[in-house]
Amino acid sequence: MTPQGEVLLAVNGLKTYFNTDDGVVKSVDGVTFHINKGETLAVVGESGSGKSVTSLSIMRLIPMPPGQIVDGEILFTGKDGVQKNIVKLSEAEMRKIRGNDISMIFQEPMTSLNPVYTVGDQIAEAVMLHQGKNKKEAMGVAADMLRFVGIPAPEKRVNEYPHQMSGGMRQRVMIAMALSCNPALLIADEPTTALDVTIQAQILDLMRKLQRDIGMSILFITHNLGVVAEMADRVVVMYGGRVVEEGDVVEIFKAPRHPYTMGLLNSIPRPGEHVHVPGQPKGRLEAIPGNVPNPLNLPRGCAFEPRCKFAVEACREAVPPLFDTGNGHMARCIRWQEFEQVQQEVTA
Amino acid sequence: MTTIATVAPGAGQRVVPATGETLLDVQNLEKFFPIRGGLLSRVVGNVKAVNDVSFSIGRGEVVGLVGESGSGKTTAGRAILRLIEPTGGQVLFNGTDITKLSKGQMRDYRREMQIIFQDPFASLNPRMTVADIIGEAMQIHNLNPGKQRIDRIAELLEKVGLRPEHMRRYPHEFSGGQRQRIGIARALAVNPSFIVADEPVSALDVSIQAQVVNLLQDLQEELGLTVLFIAHDLAVVEYICDRIIVMYLGRVMEIAPSRELNNNPKHPYTEALLSAAPVPDPTVKRQRIILEGDIPSPINPPSGCVFRTRCRYAIDDCAKIVPELREVAPGHFKACIRDDIL
Numbered sequence: 286m287t288p289q290g291e292v293l294l295a296v297n298g299l300k301t302y303f304n305t306d307d308g309v310v311k312s313v314d315g316v317t318f319h320i321n322k323g324e325t326l327a328v329v330g331e332s333g334s335g336k337s338v339t340s341l342s343i344m345r346l347i348p349m350p351p352g353q354i355v356d357g358e359i360l361f362t363g364k365d366g367v368q369k370n371i372v373k374l375s376e377a378e379m380r381k382i383r384g385n386d387i388s389m390i391f392q393e394p395m396t397s398l399n400p401v402y403t404v405g406d407q408i409a410e411a412v413m414l415h416q417g418k419n420k421k422e423a424m425g426v427a428a429d430m431l432r433f434v435g436i437p438a439p440e441k442r443v444n445e446y447p448h449q450m451s452g453g454m455r456q457r458v459m460i461a462m463a464l465s466c467n468p469a470l471l472i473a474d475e476p477t478t479a480l481d482v483t484i485q486a487q488i489l490d491l492m493r494k495l496q497r498d499i500g501m502s503i504l505f506i507t508h509n510l511g512v513v514a515e516m517a518d519r520v521v522v523m524y525g526g527r528v529v530e531e532g533d534v535v536e537i538f539k540a541p542r543h544p545y546t547m548g549l550l551n552s553i554p555r556p557g558e559h560v561h562v563p564g565q566p567k568g569r570l571e572a573i574p575g576n577v578p579n580p581l582n583l584p585r586g587c588a589f590e591p592r593c594k595f596a597v598e599a600c601r602e603a604v605p606p607l608f609d610t611g612n613g614h615m616a617r618c619i620r621w622q623e624f625e626q627v628q629q630e631v632t633a
Numbered sequence: 634m635t636t637i638a639t640v641a642p643g644a645g646q647r648v649v650p651a652t653g654e655t656l657l658d659v660q661n662l663e664k665f666f667p668i669r670g671g672l673l674s675r676v677v678g679n680v681k682a683v684n685d686v687s688f689s690i691g692r693g694e695v696v697g698l699v700g701e702s703g704s705g706k707t708t709a710g711r712a713i714l715r716l717i718e719p720t721g722g723q724v725l726f727n728g729t730d731i732t733k734l735s736k737g738q739m740r741d742y743r744r745e746m747q748i749i750f751q752d753p754f755a756s757l758n759p760r761m762t763v764a765d766i767i768g769e770a771m772q773i774h775n776l777n778p779g780k781q782r783i784d785r786i787a788e789l790l791e792k793v794g795l796r797p798e799h800m801r802r803y804p805h806e807f808s809g810g811q812r813q814r815i816g817i818a819r820a821l822a823v824n825p826s827f828i829v830a831d832e833p834v835s836a837l838d839v840s841i842q843a844q845v846v847n848l849l850q851d852l853q854e855e856l857g858l859t860v861l862f863i864a865h866d867l868a869v870v871e872y873i874c875d876r877i878i879v880m881y882l883g884r885v886m887e888i889a890p891s892r893e894l895n896n897n898p899k900h901p902y903t904e905a906l907l908s909a910a911p912v913p914d915p916t917v918k919r920q921r922i923i924l925e926g927d928i929p930s931p932i933n934p935p936s937g938c939v940f941r942t943r944c945r946y947a948i949d950d951c952a953k954i955v956p957e958l959r960e961v962a963p964g965h966f967k968a969c970i971r972d973d974i975l
Contacts, residue, residue, distance in 0.1 A: 331838040451927040481701035483924045486909040511911030534915040552843035554868040556910040572843035
């Protein structure tokens with residue numbers, strides 16, 4: 286199913302913990318996945334799932350203390366072709382990677398941009414630092430980048446401040462900044478969550494075009510399954526600090542093998558489907574009961590067990606392993622084979 | 634889609650009440666926020682947040698109010714309740730124009746009209762217990778005095794899926810979804826007939842949103858509530874609403890029954906909004922209408938039709954004529970001068 290390309294980034298057994306007054310929060314507890322060159326991998330999860338901490342660990346932006354990468358490795362092959370373990374790098378070596386080999390864009394563009402510098406200055410900063418260009422050349426690159434992300438009149442816009450721009454425009458500036466040094470990997474942490482749907486459509490369209498042109502890999506972090514379906518080649522679903530399912534995007538949406546993924550897919554209203562018909566009974570969404578688990582107090586067994594309608598006694602005893610269900614599809618559920626069987630019966 | 638079918642508990646036959654009677658009639662509602670400038674802080678302009686908005690809601694009806702940020706949907710919702718004072722127009726509730734009422738007269742109507750807020754973290758006072766939060770409105774309106782009040786609070790908590798013993802706790806002890814349930818219980822405490830739900834699920838986790846949508850739907854049907862459901866997400870709204878109002882830059886663009894709006898949008902903005910929503914199905918590849926540019930400033934909106942600067946069907950006349958909201962099919966209204974499109 287998945288084209289077995291060259292691996293760009295491999296996260297192996299990553300554990301990122303936070304020491305708090307109330308105890309140790311195991312935000313990321315043994316996460317393993319990889320991203321191939323040129324691929325978009327979506328990491329899906331709700332608050333507390335560990336998706337953002339995973340991406341911050343890759344960038345080594347975890348505040349230490351209270352945070353700590355306690356175990357695991359993050360293997361990354363940069364532009365120089367040398368594979369490095371990001372967990373072991375010094376801060377100086379890491380600084381050469383950030384913004385150059387791996388860049389990141391965030392949910393709220395206003396808080397990620399510096400309000401007292403022009404957007405041109407902010408883009409030029411990374412270009413001067415990583416590419417050794419002088420200020421004038423770097424400002425030229427900044428204007429080119431703004432044109433590249435579809436900002437009209439870029440020569441004028443480089444001299445503007447973030448507050449003079451709209452939310453969608455600021456996110457374009459963030460993308461221009463992130464791409465200014467031709468990174469091999471772009472980490473996008475909920476890049477469209479704060480934007481309106483019509484602006485979201487613009488930004489997603491832009492990201493798809495840019496990826497096609499540059500051939501970079503994207504790690505796309507989101508909770509929006511519509512965005513996942515549109516952007517991703519492969520999907521990693523996280524819950525309670527662990528990967529619960531991983532696979533090709535079509536497999537995940539058409540043949541999910543973990544009850545949490547199934548529940549999520551059932552609980553969202555789909556545009557255009559189930560539209561209320563006058564005079565007929567209204568439809569109901571199939572909700573997942575209960576609450577998102579408290580990371581301080583995760584269940585001993587499967588983290589989803591308290592909310593799972595398929596849970597059995599064995600689910601409470603130990604954390605289930607990730608089962609290989611074939612075609613590069615993995616699921617952390619001891620009953621996955623039963624789901625497969627039911628689906629086969631239904632299709633037969 | 635999962636293949637393991639289960640029946641959601643409590644799912645039964647639900648029939649929408651056929652309503653003929655109008656409960657709320659909004660006529661030419663207007664809310665301008667003055668911009669002051671200069672040495673004497675004179676009014677130098679206006680933010681036209683809500684401009685000439687008219688619609689009505691039947692008793693027992695659920696109507697969606699949809700728009701992007703800056704469309705004026707939240708301002709409209711609050712101006713209807715007079716949580717902010719409208720600067721023009723009328724709001725007829727049961728035939729009475731409430732915009733003309735004094736503060737004291739308004740109090741009786743406030744019991745009838747309640748609101749559920751978007752952010753369950755900001756809308757509950759952290760220093761009040763759940764019992765105080767839910768009981769406050771009853772106290773103001775002298776409802777259920779003494780022991781009855783505690784019983785009523787317990788009953789309300791059970792109605793929204795919480796437990797009576799939760800009433801002694803504080804908001805910080807609850808998750809986002811639970812807090813929104815408390816917000817719903819507070820709104821229901823005084824037995825209102827009309828509720829404005831202002832983006833009640835947008836701040837919640839995906840797996841929690843469906844719970845709260847279902848709860849609102851159950852309560853609406855059980856209590857026969859009339860609801861104005863404000864949202865930016867058409868998918869949620871078309872699911873639970875009888876009719877949908879689409880707003881853009883302070884004005885109503887289109888009003889239609891949910892199914893009609895979805896299958897047969899008549900306004901170019903509605904068409905684009907429907908097209909922009911990402912579909913959670915990777916096998917569906919559709920041609921998307923991508924609107925260019927941003928929503929213009931409400932201080933200086935475009936002349937004529939406010940949407941024309943982003944509209945792919947705009948013609949010269951669109952800059953000259955402010956389109957009237959007119960009925961193009963039974964119950965289907967649009968504010969667009971062109972009938973040769975869509």
